[in-house]
Amino acid sequence: MKKKIRIYSDNGVSLFSLKCLINELTSLKLDIDTISSNEVIEENWQDSTSIFVMPGGRDLMYLRKLKDNGCKKIKEFVEDGGSYLGICAGAYFGAEFVEFEKGNDLEVLGRRELNFVKAKAIGPAYKEPKFSYKNHEGSKAALVEYKPKDLKYLSSIYFKGGCYFEGDSQLDVIGKYSDLNKAAIVKSKVKKGKAILSGVHIECSSNDIDGIDDNLSLMKEEIKRTESIRKKIFIDILENLLI
16 A cells, blocks of 8 residues: 655644645655545545655644644544654653643643653744744744765754654763754654654745745845755655655
């Protein structure tokens, strides 16, 4: 049976992140499909799925839609040999504990059932520009050092409210915010499966960034300059999850 990459698409998912994922995975000629919370809970999708992708958006809304049953099915899928890719909100969702905008109006604190990586997801990693749920407000080009094995890549990658990870010495860090020296991308073995969580939007091409003002045009240009490296990072992460 040919397996698909399933992208979660339901309340809370950022349309921008979803668009980026579909464009990027389609350009790589990979077999993809979207999946809703009801489909996660009610249908038998696990055997025909290689990677479950949780895009950027709002972690709390994922929790409300998937509830215990949906989270349990995703967790069992990974533990039985599947793979999970969490990007931005999907990374918060896949960590052990979420600490977002602590002390502010948008505060989200709490344990997460998936718990694929034994780490606290803390964000936004950058306090400036100030995070907003509005399109591209609070976004920036984050310089990320990606070092999965012996290779090292440096790329400017779209960032908007994403986390850094704080765990013990066993935390497998494969990407860092270069200027913060904090974990941006982590991976973990989950029984028979694996998970990779990214605080930055590794799926986002500069071509996907539109509707921006002059203040953000420099961000787009910065991301564009290292576009080919970002794509290599994204492909390497997918290959890690497909092996």
